[in-house]
Amino acid sequence: MKLSERKEKILASIVEYYIATGEPVGSKTLLEHSDLSVSSATVRNEMAELAIMGFIEQPHTSAGRVPSQLGYRYYVDHLMNQYELPLQEKRLIEARILGASGEPQQILEQAGQVLAEITNCAVVSTTPCDEHAVIRRVELVPIGTRTAMMIMLSSSGILKSKVCRTDCELSLDLIEMFYNVVSQHFIGKSAEEVSIAMIQTLAMSLGSRSLAMSPLLITLSDLAQMTEQTQLLLEGQSNLLNYTDYPNAYELMEFLRQSEPITSLFSSRKKVGVPNILIGKENQFRELQDSSLIFSNYNVSGKESGTLGLIGPTRIDYARLIPSLKYLTELVGNLMSDVLED
Amino acid sequence: MKLSERKEKILASIVEYYIATGEPVGSKTLLEHSDLSVSSATVRNEMAELAIMGFIEQPHTSAGRVPSQLGYRYYVDHLMNQYELPLQEKRLIEARILGASGEPQQILEQAGQVLAEITNCAVVSTTPCDEHAVIRRVELVPIGTRTAMMIMLSSSGILKSKVCRTDCELSLDLIEMFYNVVSQHFIGKSAEEVSIAMIQTLAMSLGSRSLAMSPLLITLSDLAQMTEQTQLLLEGQSNLLNYTDYPNAYELMEFLRQSEPITSLFSSRKKVGVPNILIGKENQFRELQDSSLIFSNYNVSGKESGTLGLIGPTRIDYARLIPSLKYLTELVGNLMSDVLED
DNA sequence: GTTAGCACTCAAGAAACGTGAGTGCTAACG
């Protein structure tokens, strides 16, 4: 449905004013904040029509109008003009991110913090998940005679480690054997392939030596699982407390702590390469009915790997946040790619 | 100052009732919830005296009484009877913690979550800090021809890693040289000793080869610094939203995000081995004036290493929380020691 | 020292009230 130019102007004004102030917009106030040269009565007529069409609504009879979710949607799709992030701010962001060490998780943490700060939203992000990632390297670092730290590095740059206790002494022999097994059966395999069944068959084939090896193999499979699982990071949730739009922030925060719902939303994405925007009830979760979720994928070495998302009330400054998110995803992708490339 | 037995009974009742309900306690209500066989008038007389002594206060003239910070203090010091954690609950807690991998940070995260859940408080914890910890091991895992992941393991079990880019190719030669330098100058040294000055002198002594080595050495010193720095973990902050005692939870949560204040409180501890309790204004931070902080150290291999703390309103159930905290610190200490011992 | 009795206090909730931003409608205007 296409609106007349004047209706569009009015809708845009309502959305922008409401986003900026949080106050319902009346016909007079609207005129003060737009370049329309008509009377307030005309605006009222137009607003009445917009209300019938469902783009705006009234909290109560004697109040101004507030954009409906449909209104936000129309605004985002047709009216909003995203401005380019000023170079200065880009540099500022860059400077803060570059400090992070090369580990994906730390890059994401840092990026999340920065993004949370400049957007006043909660930021969720997933660690890179490369379906075709393979185990690149496994290291066993002895700590004691029976304890060792096992470290797994995947081709997508994920590093995971876990302490492993063996039942018997960690002899050089055993360690050598472990490395042999690893290079023969694990290096180059994807993490998914390391199933319990696979570990069991392998243990069988080792015969008598499997006893000593099994704690190591179990740890190995744990690590593979940890590598495969994308992790969800959450930053700036306290930002949400500043919005009066959330009467019970507790529920929302508890909801965000679970990672499944968000990951499922992330994987429902429609558009590739550009930010996806879910406004209010466009997502199916009750706890998120009054929130908007903007998320975008970042690419590591040209492949989509993980997601960065913003969560705030439906009344967020889409035009400002989207460019920020875009820039951060780019940056994160580049940083992570850097680590992997030569 | 020692109170009469009856006054003690009354104070204990007030504290316990107020902790349980959050409502000021009147003389009648108090009688219903205690085994005192006197009239409400007598209780009122006693309460008036307690008020003059400063152990309880009145929100307003026609309201019941509420424990003052002094009252809580007296209760905690003399009246509270800590009950032993039921074995069943201990097992439950154990089961949830044992799942964590052996890395200190993950143990603490898990323990923090559990503790937050059973106490309804925010949980802060510091990663183990062993003043006498030394660098036990350094590994360089090549990722690309010019990139490598460097991993540092300290004798206290802390594992840190960072990606390192070199200016020139990572030749076998270079790597061998690196390992030589590491084993000669770093292994067995404490992280503190790895200063920038030390790195510079070392680079000088390497002469022409220092150029290729310097990125590695810089990363090494970064890692040493990361190892030395205790990290502050925060769990269950959303719990604080459930207390009506906090009108602006946002301020508190932002305060908790900074780690310095908490670490400074932790290091101010008086009692060793038993939980320290700071009630309300007993700590110097404005943001924490209405909160209580209970914290206790955990021991790794017999040495005090880190701290686990609970933060909630002054109106928290001290008698219940303290045993939980005690048990968790024990558990965390044991788990971390396990990793290090053979 | 303890207790019954009573007047007093005062926060919190309910009810009443005014205010004003904003609307919808009508009639006139170009």
Added chain:
DNA sequence: CGTTAGCACTCACGTTTCTTGAGTGCTAAC
């Protein structure tokens, strides 16, 4: 016929007033 001025109407919000009742402090008797 779209636009506009004018006007009566609505209703959330803030303020004030009233009522209620839990709880107190004091006094006098036990």
